[in-house]
Amino acid sequence: MGVIVQKFGGTSVGSIERIKNAAEKIIKTYEKGNKVVVVVSAMGGTTDELISMASEITDKPDKREMDVLLSTGEQVTIALLTMCIHSMGYKATSLLGHQAEVKTDSQSGSARILQVGKEKVSKLLDEDNIVVVAGFQGIDDSGNITTLGRGGSDTSAVAVAAAINADICEIYTDVDGIYTTDPNICKKARKMGRVSYDEMLEMASLGAKVLQIRSVEFAKKYQVPLHVRSSFNEEEGTMVVNDDTDMEKVLVSGVTYNKNEARITLKNVPDQPGIAAKILTPISDAGILVDMIIQNTRSTGLTDFTFTVPKTEFFEAVELSQKISDSIGAGEVIGDENISKVSVIGVGMKSHSGVASKMFEALAHENINIKMISTSEIRVSCIIAEKYTELAVRALHTAFGLDTEE
Amino acid sequence: MGVIVQKFGGTSVGSIERIKNAAEKIIKTYEKGNKVVVVVSAMGGTTDELISMASEITDKPDKREMDVLLSTGEQVTIALLTMCIHSMGYKATSLLGHQAEVKTDSQSGSARILQVGKEKVSKLLDEDNIVVVAGFQGIDDSGNITTLGRGGSDTSAVAVAAAINADICEIYTDVDGIYTTDPNICKKARKMGRVSYDEMLEMASLGAKVLQIRSVEFAKKYQVPLHVRSSFNEEEGTMVVNDDTDMEKVLVSGVTYNKNEARITLKNVPDQPGIAAKILTPISDAGILVDMIIQNTRSTGLTDFTFTVPKTEFFEAVELSQKISDSIGAGEVIGDENISKVSVIGVGMKSHSGVASKMFEALAHENINIKMISTSEIRVSCIIAEKYTELAVRALHTAFGLDTEE
Numbered sequence: 001m002g003v004i005v006q007k008f009g010g011t012s013v014g015s016i017e018r019i020k021n022a023a024e025k026i027i028k029t030y031e032k033g034n035k036v037v038v039v040v041s042a043m044g045g046t047t048d049e050l051i052s053m054a055s056e057i058t059d060k061p062d063k064r065e066m067d068v069l070l071s072t073g074e075q076v077t078i079a080l081l082t083m084c085i086h087s088m089g090y091k092a093t094s095l096l097g098h099q100a101e102v103k104t105d106s107q108s109g110s111a112r113i114l115q116v117g118k119e120k121v122s123k124l125l126d127e128d129n130i131v132v133v134a135g136f137q138g139i140d141d142s143g144n145i146t147t148l149g150r151g152g153s154d155t156s157a158v159a160v161a162a163a164i165n166a167d168i169c170e171i172y173t174d175v176d177g178i179y180t181t182d183p184n185i186c187k188k189a190r191k192m193g194r195v196s197y198d199e200m201l202e203m204a205s206l207g208a209k210v211l212q213i214r215s216v217e218f219a220k221k222y223q224v225p226l227h228v229r230s231s232f233n234e235e236e237g238t239m240v241v242n243d244d245t246d247m248e249k250v251l252v253s254g255v256t257y258n259k260n261e262a263r264i265t266l267k268n269v270p271d272q273p274g275i276a277a278k279i280l281t282p283i284s285d286a287g288i289l290v291d292m293i294i295q296n297t298r299s300t301g302l303t304d305f306t307f308t309v310p311k312t313e314f315f316e317a318v319e320l321s322q323k324i325s326d327s328i329g330a331g332e333v334i335g336d337e338n339i340s341k342v343s344v345i346g347v348g349m350k351s352h353s354g355v356a357s358k359m360f361e362a363l364a365h366e367n368i369n370i371k372m373i374s375t376s377e378i379r380v381s382c383i384i385a386e387k388y389t390e391l392a393v394r395a396l397h398t399a400f401g402l403d404t405e406e
Numbered sequence: 407m408g409v410i411v412q413k414f415g416g417t418s419v420g421s422i423e424r425i426k427n428a429a430e431k432i433i434k435t436y437e438k439g440n441k442v443v444v445v446v447s448a449m450g451g452t453t454d455e456l457i458s459m460a461s462e463i464t465d466k467p468d469k470r471e472m473d474v475l476l477s478t479g480e481q482v483t484i485a486l487l488t489m490c491i492h493s494m495g496y497k498a499t500s501l502l503g504h505q506a507e508v509k510t511d512s513q514s515g516s517a518r519i520l521q522v523g524k525e526k527v528s529k530l531l532d533e534d535n536i537v538v539v540a541g542f543q544g545i546d547d548s549g550n551i552t553t554l555g556r557g558g559s560d561t562s563a564v565a566v567a568a569a570i571n572a573d574i575c576e577i578y579t580d581v582d583g584i585y586t587t588d589p590n591i592c593k594k595a596r597k598m599g600r601v602s603y604d605e606m607l608e609m610a611s612l613g614a615k616v617l618q619i620r621s622v623e624f625a626k627k628y629q630v631p632l633h634v635r636s637s638f639n640e641e642e643g644t645m646v647v648n649d650d651t652d653m654e655k656v657l658v659s660g661v662t663y664n665k666n667e668a669r670i671t672l673k674n675v676p677d678q679p680g681i682a683a684k685i686l687t688p689i690s691d692a693g694i695l696v697d698m699i700i701q702n703t704r705s706t707g708l709t710d711f712t713f714t715v716p717k718t719e720f721f722e723a724v725e726l727s728q729k730i731s732d733s734i735g736a737g738e739v740i741g742d743e744n745i746s747k748v749s750v751i752g753v754g755m756k757s758h759s760g761v762a763s764k765m766f767e768a769l770a771h772e773n774i775n776i777k778m779i780s781t782s783e784i785r786v787s788c789i790i791a792e793k794y795t796e797l798a799v800r801a802l803h804t805a806f807g808l809d810t811e812e
Contacts, residue, residue, distance in 0.1 A: 016462045050482070056422045057486055058493035065492070068500050069485035072478040076456070079475035080463055086471070087464035094474050099549055143505055 001033040002167035003125070007040070007135065007157035011174040012231035013077050014044030022231060023084040025172070026130060030090065035125045037164065039135045039157035040081060042073025063108035067137075067147045071097070074134035074153070082132045092130040095120065097137035097145070102156060104138035104146045111138060111146035112214070113155060116163035125164070133160055151212030158215045162222035169224050171211065172231035177238035178203070178210055180402040181255040185390040188403035192253065193236075196243035199253050202345045202379045216240065243347045251355060252346035252400040257389050259340040261291060262314040263371070264321050265306040268331030271298070279305055279324055286320055288313045292341075292374045292383065305330075306372065308383065311337060339371065340389040343381040344396055356380045362399035368392055407439040408573035409531070413446070413541065413563035417580040418637035419483050420450030428637065429490040431578070432536060436496065441531045443570065445541045445563035446487060448479025469514035473543075473553045477503070480540035480559070488538045498536040501526065503543035503551070508562060510544035510552045517544060517552035518620070519561060522569035531570070539566055557618030564621045568628035575630050577617065578637035583644035584609070584616055586808040587661040591796040594809035598659065599642075602649035605659050608751045608785045622646065649753045657761060658752035658806040663795050665746040667697060668720040669777070670727050671712040674737030675701075685711055685730055692726055694719045698747075698780045698789065711736075712778065714789065717743060745777065746795040749787040750802055762786045768805035774798055 006029065008022045022038075030036045050069050054061040061069075078094035085092035101117025124131045135153025138146050148155055154171060161169035176191060178200065183189040195203070197220035204213040210228060219226050219240065229237025269275055276295060283290055293307045309317045318335045325333050349355045356373075359380050363370060368391065372383035384392055397403060412435065414428045428444075436442045456475050460467040467475075484500035491498035507523025530537045541559025544552050554561055560577060567575035582597060584606065589595040601609070603626035610619040616634055625632050625646065635643025675681055682701060689696055699713045715723045724741045731739050755761040762779075765786050769776060774797065778789035790798055803809060 016459065019463070053422065053482075053486060054489060057425070057490045060493070061489040062492040065485045065489040065500055068488075068502075069482060072481045072485075075478045075481070076459075076475060079471045079478075080459060082474075083460060083467040083471040084463045086468040087466070094471055096474070096551070145502070 003035045003037075003164060004029055005037045005039060005157050005161040005164075005166045005169040006172060007153060007169065008038065008172045008231060009153065009174065010041040010044035010047070012172050013040055013081065016080070018231075019043075019077070019081050019084055022172070023081060023088060025231070026085060027088060027090055030130055037121060037125070037131045037133060037160055037166070038081065039133045039153055039160055040074060040077045041135050041153040042070075043077055046073040046076065064144060067108050067145050070147050071134070071137040071145050074136050078132045078134045085130055085132070090130055091128055092132060093124050094132045094134070095124075096134050097156070098139035098143075100133045100160065102133075102138035102159065104140055104148070106140040106142070106144065106146065108144075108146060110149040111140065113138060113148065113159045113218075116159045118163040121160065121164055148214075151209075151215075154212040154215035155218055158218040158222070158224050158226070161224045162218060166224065168227055169219065170227045170229060172229060173210060174231070175210060175228075176230035176233065176235055177228055178240070178254075180253065181393055181397050182257070186255075186394050186397050188394075188397060190402060190404045192238050194239045194241060195253055196347050197240060198243060198378055199345050199347055200240045202343070202376070203254055203256050211240070250346060250401075251348040252344045252402065253348070254345050255342065255393050255396045255400070255402065256345065257340055257342045257393050259386055259389060260311050261308040261339060261341055261383075262311045262317075263306060263308050263336040263339050263383065264314075264317055265304055265334040265336075266321060266325050266330045267304050267334065268302045269295075269305045269325075270329055271301050271303045275328065276305070278328055279321075280307070282320055282324055283307075283309070283317060286316065288317050288320075292372055292381070294372055308339070308341075308372070338386045339383050340386045341381050341383050342389065342392045342396065343379050344400060345379045347378050349380075350377055358399060359396060362395045363392055366391055366395050368395075409441045409443075409570060410435055411443045411445060411563050411567040411570075411572045411575040412578060413559060413575065414444065414578045414637060415559065415580070416447040416450035416453070418578050419446055419487065422486070424637075425449075425483070425487050425490055428578070429487060429494060431637070432491060433494060433496055436536055443527060443531070443537045443539060443566055443572070444487065445539045445559060445566060446480060446483045447541050447559040448476075449483055452479040452482065470550060473514050473517075473551050476553050477540070477543040477551050480542050484538045484540045491536055491538070496536055497534055498538060499530050500538045500540070501530075502540050503562070504545035504549075506539045506566065508539075508544035508565065510546055510554070512546040512548070512550065512552065514550075514552060516555040517546065519544060519554065519565045519624075522565045524569040527566065527570055554620075557615075557621075560618040560621035561624055564624040564628070564630050564632070567630045568624060572630065574633055575625065576633045576635060578635060579616060580637070581616060581634075582636035582639065582641055583634055584646070584660075586659065587799055587803050588663070592661075592800050592803050594800075594803060596808060596810045598644050600645045600647060601659055602753050603646060604649060604784055605751050605753055606646045608749070608782070609660055609662055617646070656752060656807075657754040658750045658808065659754070660751050661748065661799050661802045661806070661808065662751065663746055663748045663799050665792055665795060666717050667714040667745060667747055667789075668717045668723075669712060669714050669742040669745050669789060670720075670723055671710055671740040671742075672727060672731050672736045673710050673740065674708045675711045675731075676735060677707050677709040681734065682711070684734055685727075686713070688726060688730055689713075689715070689723060692722065694723050694726075698778055698787070700778055714745070714747075714778070744792045745789050746792045747787050747789050748795065748798045748802060749785050750806060751785045753784050755786075756783055764805060765802060768801045769798060772797055772801050774801075
C-alpha cells in the first residue's frame with residue numbers, strides 16, 4: 001500500500017491492445033490498495049507523424065507551434081487510456097500537463113520542469129481516482145504549452161512522483177531493465193538488480209537510452225526510487241536508488257559506449273596561458289557541445305590541443321577550428337570521425353584504485369590503441385578507433401567480471 | 407480596415423495544401439490593414455478517426471475523456487496553420503480554447519459557450535499578430551476541456567467575434583453561400599445575397615446544414631454580421647444580417663425540407679383538460695424531442711392526438727405511446743415513418759397574408775396531400791408523404807418566384 005507513479009512509454013501504449021494491457025497493469029496495482037498516478041507518452045509513431053506533417057509545411061516550423069502540435073500526442077493517449085480504465089469499471093481522470101500543474105521554463109521543444117503542483121493530483125487521488133497525466137508537456141509562466149524534448153515523459157513521471165511524494169516511480173518500457181552493457185553487442189550482458197542514481201546518470205549520458213538523463217537527476221535530487229521494468233511481463237526490472245542502500249559494492253557496474261562523437265586536433269598551438277579559452281570559446285559560442293579536452297605541454301613551447309564534439313556538428317567544428325587556428329597562429333587541423341568512446345562505470349571505484357590500469361590492460365590485450373582518456377569519480381572513458389567498439393565492450397565486460405555465468 | 411474573424415471548416419483545412427490556401431486568404435485579409443482572428447475546425451476526417459479509436463476501446467466512452475480526445479483535432483490544425491502563416495513571413499500565435507478564454511458549461515460533448523474573454527486575443531492583435539483559435543473547444547469552471555458538439559466551430563467563431571466586437575465574421579466552407587433551397591434537388595435554386603438571422607435560424611433548424619444553429623443565435627444576439635462563403639474561390643457568398651438592413655422584402659426567401667421526422671398518432675384520446683401533458687410528459691422525460699403537435703377537438707368527446715419525433719427515436723416513441731395510450735384509456739397507436747416536412751421561410755410573410763394558402767394551392771396542384779400543418783411568424787411547414795419531398799420543394803420554389811432565370 002502506498003502512492004505509486006507508473007510511466008508507460010510510447011511502445012507500451014503503441015496500440016489499442018497495448019493500452020488495454022497497460023490499463024490492466026494499472027488496475028492490478030490499484031486493487032492492491034495503492035494510490036496510482038499514471039504518466040504516458042504519445043502512442044509509438046505518433047510524434048514522428050506529427051513532425052512529418054509540420055515538415056510538409058515548412059523546414060523551420062515555429063517552435064512554440066511545434067509544441068502545440070506535438071503535445072496532442074500525449075493528449076490522445078491519456079484520453080484513450082482513461083476511457084479504457086473507466087470501461088473496466090474504475091474511476092479515472094486524465095490531466096493535461098497544465099491541468100497537472102507542470103510548470104516549465106519557456107524553452108520550446110526542450111523546456112525544463114521548474115515545479116509541479118500537487119493540489120489537483122492529490123485531490124483526485126483522495127477522491128479515489130486513478131489519475132492519468134500527459135507526459136512530455138507542461139506550461140510556462142505565460143500560459144504557453146511547452147514540451148520537454150524526446151524522452152521527456154520519464155522526467156514528467158519523476159517530477160510528478162516527487163511532487164506528490166510517491167513511494168516509487170515505475171518506468172514501464174520495452175526492455176526489462178538496465179543491463180551491464182548493450183545486450184545487442186555483448187551476449188553476456190546481465191540485467192542489474194540495482195544501480196545507483198550516479199551510475200545511471202553516467203550511463204544515461206554515455207548512451208544507454210533507457211532513461212532520459214534529466215529524469216535521473218530529478219529522481220536523485222528528490223530521492224524518488226525508480227523501477228525500470230518491462231510492460232510486457234511481470235518480472236522485476238532494475239531499481240535505480242541511492243548508493244547508500246544495500247547495493248553490492250562491485251568495482252564496476254557497467255560498460256557503455258558512444259559512437260556519436262568525433263575528434264578534432266589543432267597542431268602546434270602556442271603554449272600560452274589562456275590559449276584553451278581562445279580555442280573553445282568560439283566553439284561553444286556556436287552552440288557546439290565539447291565533451292573531452294586534452295592538452296599536452298611540450299618542451300618546444302608548442303602543444304597539440306584535442307577535443308571531441310558530437311558527430312552531427314563535426315564539419316561546422318572543423319571549419320571553425322581552421323579559422324581559430326589561423327587567428328592564433330597554430331598549425332594544421334586534423335579531424336577524425338571514426339572514433340568511439342568506451343567507458344566503465346561504478347560507484348565502487350570511488351574506494352578502489354586500479355580500475356583505469358585494469359581497463360588499459362584489457363584494451364591492450366586486444367591490441368586496441370587508446371587515443372584519449374578521461375575520468376570522473378565513478379567513470380573511466382577511453383577514445384578508441386570506432387571499428388573496435390564492440391570488441392572493446394566485450395573485453396571490458398569480461399575483464400571486470402560482469403559476464404553472466406553460462 | 408477593421409477587425410475580421412475568419413472561420414475555416416474541416417474541408418477547408420482538410421490537407422496541407424488546403425491549409426496553405428487558407429493561410430494565403432488570411433494573409434491577404436491582413437495585408438489590407440485588418441486585424442485578423444482565425445477560428446478553425448479539425449482537419450476533415452480527423453474527428454471520425456478519433457471517434458473510431460475510442461470505439462475500439464469501449465462502446466460507451468466516458469464523455470469527459472471523449473472531449474479530451476476530440477479537442478486534439480483542432481489543436482493540430484491551429485499549430486499547422488500558425489506555423490504556415492509564420493513560414494510565409496507573418497506574426498501569428500495559436501490559442502487553444504482555454505487560452506482564448508472560451509468558457510463553457512460542463513456538458514461534455516455538447517457544451518454551451520457561456521462567455522468569451524477578450525483580453526488575450528486583443529493583446530495579441532495589438533501586438534500585430536494574426537491570432538489562430540481552436541474552434542469547437544472550451545473550458546468549464548473546473549478547468550476541464552469541453553467540446554461544443556458537431557459544427558461547434560461556427561459558434562466558437564461567432565462567440566469570439568462578439569467578444570472582440572469584430573466588424574464581421576466570415577465563415578469559409580465548401581459551399582459558396584446559402585441557397586433558396588437544396589441545389590441537389592432543385593436545379594433552379596439561387597444563392598441568396600442576404601438572409602436575416604431569423605430566416606437563417608429557421609433554415610438551420612429545418613435542415614440546411616451550412617451553419618450550426620447556435621452560431622446564428624449568437625450572431626443575432628450580439629449583432630455579428632456573418633458572411634458565408636467558399637474557401638475555394640473569391641466570390642461573394644451570403645450575408646446573414648439583421649432584417650432591418652436594406653434587404654429585399656421578398657415574401658418567401660427559401661424552401662427547406664426535413665426527412666428526419668416520423669409521425670405518431672394516438673386515436674380516440676379522451677378529450678379532457680390536461681390530456682396533452684399526460685401524453686407528452688413521458689415522451690419528453692425519455693429525452694425525445696417532439697416537434698409538431700396537433701390535437702383536433704371532436705364532438706364525440708374523443709380526439710386524435712398527433713405529434714412528430716426524430717426518426718432515430720421513432721421505435722422508442724411508439725412503444726412509449728402504446729403504454730401511455732393504455733394508461734389514459736385511448737385507442738390504437740399509429741406510426742408513420744414515411745413522412746417529410748417541407749417549409750417556406752421568409753421575414754416578408756410577417757407583413758403579408760396568403761403565404762399559407764399559396765403554399766397549399768401549390769401542393770394541391772401537384773396532387774400532394776397535406777398531413778399536418780404548423781406555422782411560426784416567418785415559416786409555414788407541411789407534413790407530406792416522404793416520396794413527394796423533391797417534387798414539393800421544386801413546386802414551392804417556383805410558386806414563390808425563387809427560381810433562377812434561365
